[in-house]
Amino acid sequence: MKITSNILSIPPYISTTWNNISSLHVREERGSYTLIVLLQNGVQAEVPRLDKRTVTEIFEAHARSAEESVASKTSSPSEGPLNLSLLTNSDNPFTSLGASMEHNPEQAGLPPLPPAILKKITMVARAFGLDDTSQLAKAEPHCNCVYCQVIRSLQGLDPAEELIEEVSDEDLKFKNWEVAQTDKKLYIVTNLLDKNEQYNVFLGEPLGCTCGSKNCEHIRAVLDT
Ligand SMILES: [Zn+2]
Ligand SMILES: [Zn+2]
Structure with a gap:
């Protein structure tokens, strides 16, 4: 049995943290007490044959846990x-x-x-x-x-x-490539904004572009035509 301000554990009847518990009730029968625990999920657990001291202890722990959770909520206003x-x-x-x-x-x-x-x-x-x-x-x-x-x-x-x-949109806007086929699988790709910028793209084996990349916009420009 473990009764702290965090945990209520009375095997084999119940073992949970207080924040899963919505309320406690006690039923007295012939000098012994049955604790009825209502859980947040609506499940009700009964713990029979408790003595008065234990019941008091449980209620005190519940009160402490409620106080502590209120305190922790109000103590961190920046959160x-x-x-x-x-x-x-x-x-x-x-x-x-x-x-x-x-x-x-x-x-x-x-x-x-x-x-x-x-x-x-x-x-x-x-x-x-x-x-x-x-x-x-x-x-x-x-x-x-x-x-x-x-x-x-x-x-x-x-x-x-x-x-x-956004960057790739800008790319499309500012880099317009003119593609001209010069041979069966050979293309010249020219930057429309700067005609001195030219690349040769080979669409055969091995695929390549004179810019040195195999996955460049020049090859893509050729494939798009
Ligand atoms: Zn705005
Ligand atoms: Zn290239």
Whole structure:
């Protein structure tokens, strides 16, 4: 038998932590006590034939555990959604969340939020049912305001991933290759923006490009034609 402020263990009847227990009752029968434990999952466990001292001990442990969990919740105010107030200078995390749930071009240049904080805001937003992002304005592509960062996070867009996407888009825009076939499997690839930049691509065995890579955009440009 183990009765502490964390654990209630009375084999073979019950062994669990207090946070799984929602309430305790006692039934007295002919000088012995039956403890009825209602668990959070709705299951009820009965522990028969306890003496009064043990019952008192169990109730005291339960009270201690409740006090300790309240104390640990209030002793760390910097944890949890209260962190939001740091971002928006508001005392109330929930109004500040509401206020930040709007695209704000003035914040467009914000540095990326620390992932831990972004995760917390996202979790709070989900808890508020804000994860149905189809109801919300979309994140502006190049904006880093709190709203846009949270929306991207809610939509599961990793900011780093989006960055990579943007880069390859730029590539497509700025690197247009002209492909000319000079022989059966031989192609000349010319950069349209700088005609001096030319590569020979061979689509036979072995596949190759004069830039030295076997997996370059010049070969891809040839394959795309
Ligand atoms: Zn924005
Ligand atoms: Zn190449």
